[in-house]
Amino acid sequence: MGFRCGIVGLPNVGKSTLFNALTETQAAQAANYPFCTIEPNVGNVGVPDARLDTLAKIAGSQKIIPTQLGFVDIAGLVRGASKGEGLGNQFLGNIREVDAIIHVLRCFENDDIQHVDNRVDPLSDADTVETELMLADLDSLEKRVPAAAKKATSGDKEAKAMASVLGQALELLREGKPARLTQPKDDEEERLFRQAQLLTAKPVLYVCNVEEESAASGNAHSARVFEKAKAEGAEAVVVSAAIEADLIGMDTEERLAFLEELGLHETGLNRVIRAGYDLLHLLTFFTVGPKEARAWTVHQGAKAPEAAGEIHSDMQRGFIRAETIAYDDFVGLGGEAAARDAGKLRQEGKEYVVKDGDVMHFKFNV
């Protein structure tokens, strides 16, 4: 399906450093996985998940294949981007296409690296970026809302629902608030709202890029970002892009020693990837066998045939049932055969809503 997070932020805050670390480190780590950089600024990375290793060990799988998440390094945000300044239009188009936004904020002091406004102030930086995104949404809605309202007068149900959510979003933006505060009334409005692809409707993760010494505990700048995130119901993580860049090319042992020295338990990248994944309201299910243990991604709320379709469209088309074992049962009982004997292998049909951690095996006929 290909879920993507777009990395945005002002120039010189560490976006490309983070993006390169994400893709290069993962490329080296996932040696048995066909890593792909689709375009120079787009890369897919494996989502770290300890459960997959546990399942593979139990099943004696030869190969481990993590599920993937896409990242896009989106350059070109400057003040005035919403009016086409800099790479404005291209920038906005790139953001429109991603599912979630990773907003990198400069939280490190370093006189050698120029800040566009000659000061380190992540909250003000965040405002600058968010203002551009809100202006762009406002601009597009000022045109779309009257058109939608006109169409709604015909009595068409979908047109009415669209006019309602877009109208709500426009009100919010006029008050200087992001469109993500819009409250769709039902699933239909929710779907139409997503379809509208407003920039400020996308979920946001703030990444505080701090100096090396603050990677473990954050600093005063990142603390302010965390407060902001909390007030907005958004997520934030602390990373040092410089450390992540240093980790490129180290083997697992070197990496662990280096991280320990810095008081870190895992790479910041792992935390960014997982937080990005959480942001998208996704869940993971597994397929496990002697050949490979593999993780797959679907939206929360997806039913069994849709999950089957992630593996192959034939499996969705000819879906019969899904033999399903909960992760805890699979691990607790020690594998598929034992879970089956204990009556923990369930036969689930078309209406089954997939749960995070399900180990699944699809029966299909085409």
Ligand SMILES: Nc1nc2c(ncn2[C@@H]2O[C@H](COP(=O)(O)OP(=O)(O)O)[C@@H](O)[C@H]2O)c(=O)[nH]1
């Ligand atoms: N000291 C320090 N420098 C950094 C850090 N992250 C990025 N930089 C440097 O800041 C400059 C801009 O980084 P870059 O990733 O290209 O920023 P972008 O414009 O947001 O893509 C480069 O010279 C980086 O080496 C960091 O965490 N600490």
Ligand SMILES: [Mg+2]
């Ligand atoms: Mg860059």
